[in-house]
Amino acid sequence: MYKTLFAAMLIATPALALDDPKVTLDDPYRTGMLGYLQKQILDDPSQITLDPRVKVLAPEAAEDSFHVPITVDARGIENVERIALFVDYGPIPHILDYYPGEAEAWLSFRFKIDQATPVRAAVQTTDGAWYLGGTAIDAAGGGCAAPAAAYASDDWEERLGKVRARMWPKTGRVRVIVDHPMDTGLADGIPVFTIQALDFKGLDGKKMARIKLYEPVNEDPTFSLRFAEGALTAPLQVSGRDNNGNEIEATIPFNGAIR
Amino acid sequence: MTLSRRAVLATGLAATAAPRVWAKPRLEYALKPRQVADGLWMLEGSTEYFTFENGGNIVNVAFAETDAGAVIFDSGPSRRYAEELRKLVSEMVPRGIAAVVNSHHHPDHFLGNQVFTDKPIHALEETKAQVALHGDGYADNMYRLVGDWMRGTEAVPPNTVLSSNDLTIGGRSFSAVPLGGHTQADLMILDRATGTALTGDLAFLDRTPTTPDADLPRWRESLDYIASLEPKGIVPGHGPFDTEGRSLVQTRAYLDWLDGALTDAAEDGLDMVEAMRIDMPDEFAALGAQPQEFERSVSHLFGEYERAALPEVN
Ligand SMILES: [Zn+2]
Numbered sequence: 001m002y003k004t005l006f007a008a009m010l011i012a013t014p015a016l017a018l019d020d021p022k023v024t025l026d027d028p029y030r031t032g033m034l035g036y037l038q039k040q041i042l043d044d045p046s047q048i049t050l051d052p053r054v055k056v057l058a059p060e061a062a063e064d065s066f067h068v069p070i071t072v073d074a075r076g077i078e079n080v081e082r083i084a085l086f087v088d089y090g091p092i093p094h095i096l097d098y099y100p101g102e103a104e105a106w107l108s109f110r111f112k113i114d115q116a117t118p119v120r121a122a123v124q125t126t127d128g129a130w131y132l133g134g135t136a137i138d139a140a141g142g143g144c145a146a147p148a149a150a151y152a153s154d155d156w157e158e159r160l161g162k163v164r165a166r167m168w169p170k171t172g173r174v175r176v177i178v179d180h181p182m183d184t185g186l187a188d189g190i191p192v193f194t195i196q197a198l199d200f201k202g203l204d205g206k207k208m209a210r211i212k213l214y215e216p217v218n219e220d221p222t223f224s225l226r227f228a229e230g231a232l233t234a235p236l237q238v239s240g241r242d243n244n245g246n247e248i249e250a251t252i253p254f255n256g257a258i259r
Numbered sequence: 260m261t262l263s264r265r266a267v268l269a270t271g272l273a274a275t276a277a278p279r280v281w282a283k284p285r286l287e288y289a290l291k292p293r294q295v296a297d298g299l300w301m302l303e304g305s306t307e308y309f310t311f312e313n314g315g316n317i318v319n320v321a322f323a324e325t326d327a328g329a330v331i332f333d334s335g336p337s338r339r340y341a342e343e344l345r346k347l348v349s350e351m352v353p354r355g356i357a358a359v360v361n362s363h364h365h366p367d368h369f370l371g372n373q374v375f376t377d378k379p380i381h382a383l384e385e386t387k388a389q390v391a392l393h394g395d396g397y398a399d400n401m402y403r404l405v406g407d408w409m410r411g412t413e414a415v416p417p418n419t420v421l422s423s424n425d426l427t428i429g430g431r432s433f434s435a436v437p438l439g440g441h442t443q444a445d446l447m448i449l450d451r452a453t454g455t456a457l458t459g460d461l462a463f464l465d466r467t468p469t470t471p472d473a474d475l476p477r478w479r480e481s482l483d484y485i486a487s488l489e490p491k492g493i494v495p496g497h498g499p500f501d502t503e504g505r506s507l508v509q510t511r512a513y514l515d516w517l518d519g520a521l522t523d524a525a526e527d528g529l530d531m532v533e534a535m536r537i538d539m540p541d542e543f544a545a546l547g548a549q550p551q552e553f554e555r556s557v558s559h560l561f562g563e564y565e566r567a568a569l570p571e572v573n
Contacts, residue, residue, distance in 0.1 A: 057532045057536075058532060059532070059535060059554050059558070061551075063471075063554070063555045063558035063559065064558050064559075067558070067562070069530065069531030069532045069535075069557075069558070070532060071530060071532040071533065108530030108531070108532060108533070109530075110531070140399070140400050140403055161573075162571060162573065163571070163572050163573045164566060164569035164570060164571050164572065165569055165570075165572045166528065166568065166569045166570060168527070168528040171527075171528060173528035175528055175530070175565070175569055176569075177565070177566065177569055222530075222565070224528070224529075224530040248573075249573060250572045250573035251572060251573075252572055253572065
């Protein structure tokens with residue numbers, strides 16, 4: 001009786017097809033999660049393929065679960081509009097969305113990892129098509145549910161929103177660190193407290209790039225952007241706000257002489 | 260939570276499909292002591308990173324014979340290791356074991372302590388505090404890295420805080436020098452009778468130095484100090500016995516290179532993943548546990564270098 005029931009359940013599994021995404025990909029990581037993530041994070045695109053031009057670079061193992069470094073490089077793809085970064089395993093899968101705008105389709109940053117997981121980058125071009133890449137990261141875990149280290153020091157409120165930044169016009173690099181606890185809301189008694197977006201603009205207000213941040217981005221978020229060599233000819237403004245309404249404003253000076 | 264449950268389900272199904280392995284090999288470290296000076300033996304670990312194959316035996320442990328029994332320097336990575344160590348030393352030294360010393364609070368150096376709780380386990384005060392703070396976390400992570408070798412291992416802090424630079428046990432006299440830089444507190448022991456320095460992880464030989472708690476300037480000062488003692492032999496924390504001071508020179512050279520390389524990477528505007536992939540000189544690429552240890556060092560140290568390279572702009 002039970003045996004029959006069990007067999008029936010196995011046969012019935014394809015009924016879950018209601019759950020299937022429009023495009024089923026041959027996922028190299030075989031986590032069984034990809035279809036779900038396509039629907040949840042990418043809004044179930046009808047055009048999506050795995051593409052080796054989407055490179056996700058990270059150490060094989062996370063040495064520090066709170067600050068896992070990662071680089072996504074999709075410069076081999078033209079007309080990139082958006083890059084979504086997300087994990088398969090973790091309480092909050094979506095890490096960030098990058099809209100490179102005038103910048104190249106390349107971003108380096110850090111995030112909090114909760115357990116060993118693939119990390120994926122989905123790249124959307126202006127025609128609406130998606131291209132997917134990823135890498136697997138091993139981890140001891142725990143990065144998401146612990147309180148920010150900032151609360152161990154007394155001056156975190158003074159540092160809130162402090163920006164460190166620099167640009168390298170010759171190589172087109174821009175680096176930014178914003179001091180902020182980036183609380184996930186998963187630690188006991190500490191509500192979500194995160195920067196929601198960072199915008200990069202010229203002094204004339206021209207939009208250059210935009211990053212939408214979600215809870216898994218690390219404490220004191222750190223971003224590296226790349227522009228074409230010689231494309232940076234003036235200071236850049238960085239602005240943003242967190243979910244408590246705190247404003248972030250800074251100007252990255254132009255210094256063409258250095259490196 | 261839905262996500263995790265799905266994940267577990269997927270893993271569970273995969274596991275049922277795999278054939279079961281019934282016969283398990285017996286885990287044994289097969290420790291082989293080597294005499295390196297009069298009344299002083301060393302148990303040399305591999306120069307790899309922690310793996311299931313090496314069971315965490317990547318560390319050097321030593322013991323000296325005294326009139327009161329053996330003094331053991333560092334207790335190894337696991338309970339199993341320390342049980343083998345205790346048996347072996349008890350067989351070799353007629354008076355048994357007099358005391359244990361912990362050089363610093365990293366897991367491969369103290370996780371055997373629980374086998375020696377009936378003896379004095381000497382360490383610096385800060386080492387005791389760090390083991391109390393991080394010991395359980397280290398033990399958990401070691402289970403993850405080397406698996407069943409760790410069975411029954413629990414973090415036990417040292418029970419005797421060193422209060423003097425002189426440690427005399429059973430008529431054998433040691434200098435116990437509080438140094439630092441590899442960690443907050445690194446104890447160097449000089450066996451006065453033979454002029455042998457037991458450096459803990461202040462010195463590595465043919466194995467990449469590790470930096471999870473490093474303070475590079477302080478570490479370099481400590482190396483200068485040990486060199487000034489002109490030891491006749493050195494038992495480094497990792498790597499072979501050293502009679503020429505190579506471990507001090509090599510560790511110093513690597514730390515100097517690391518400092519310069521990370522400074523340059525930050526000044527050039529690289530991010531961490533890029534810094535992990537810079538070219539390494541052959542002499543350092545050839546050290547044990549590369550490139551993992553360099554990558555780990557970038558994770559540990561790069562944050563400070565990039566903050567120094569990026570000015571405040573608001
Ligand atoms: Zn160590």
